[in-house]
């Protein structure tokens with residue numbers, strides 16, 4: 173197997189208020205390999221966006237990384253200067269967000285915005301960058317790209333605006349694309365088209381994709397591997413096939429059951445009872461322990477060690493550690 177493109181090691185991220193420090197990400201580790209699509213699933217508040225923003229180093233001011241490393245190839249992003257980070261961000265790692273219009277400049281024609289991204293990454297004349305922008309827009313499936321290039325963001329639908337952002341991302345030729353719920357708010361047909369586009373781009377330009385979603389259905393259709401998060405901890409990481417056929421962590425098992433129960437509604441938040449309550453963030457052990465049917469005394473005070481079920485399938489749960497067998 174090739175070397176990971178990104179390696180997150182024991183990343184801990186805390187939210188600091190006047191009277192409290194809470195680890196909203198609690199020592200998570202995962203690798204991503206070139207050209208793979210890895211899903212990160214979890215309910216609202218489980219820390220998916222904060223994981224992505226830690227990689228991008230775009231965390232809000234009150235939230236700080238307080239431990240761990242994020243290796244990009246052989247460099248720790250957390251030890252880089254802000255100038256070095258800026259070179260990685262956009263060039264090597266790009267991110268698309270839930271609300272594409274917020275990420276675009278409302279006062280600039282979208283073609284010019286893409287052309288500007290082209291100029292930042294390729295040494296071409298301004299005339300050439302404009303024609304390349306139109307080509308990129310056609311490549312991401314924007315019909316009548318030449319005239320659409322003259323539109324302002326508010327003149328585009330949400331789906332088209334997301335395609336414009338994907339075209340900008342293509343201009344940067346990144347090695348890793350982070351897509352944080354890129355289809356929220358779009359209707360189902362457009363969602364499917366955007367995921368199809370992401371998959372096509374991944375196979376054509378060989379970019380690795382970290383796809384953040386609530387939706388296990390999307391994971392099954394789009395991803396190669398998946399990490400399951402709960403209240404800032406990773407519970408299980410596995411191939412998509414293994415997670416559906418052989419889920420190990422009691423939380424993953426319960427999630428999958430809840431998806432079947434709600435009959436085709438795969439949004440994790442449909443099962444509110446599973447949502448992390450704020451008290452669990454202060455637990456020194458497994459944050460799912462208070463809701464777990466298989467809880468052991470040690471789950472409440474000790475962080476479970478990693479258990480590897482098979483190559484590529486890891487679970488953080490005392491029920492599988494050797495001593496408990």
Ligand SMILES: Nc1ncnc2c1ncn2[C@@H]1O[C@H](COP(=O)(O)OP(=O)(O)OP(=O)(O)O)[C@@H](O)[C@H]1O
Pocket residue numbers: 187196214215216217218219220221222223232234386
């Ligand atoms: N700007 C912020 N200031 C303070 N706390 C925040 C902020 N953004 C998120 N949090 C807290 O950080 C934790 C992780 O949030 P995060 O946004 O990463 O969750 P998420 O898994 O992306 O959820 P969602 O699915 O709703 O997008 C939550 O407890 C949340 O309340």
Ligand SMILES: [Mg+2]
Pocket residue numbers: 220221222352
């Ligand atoms: Mg989020």
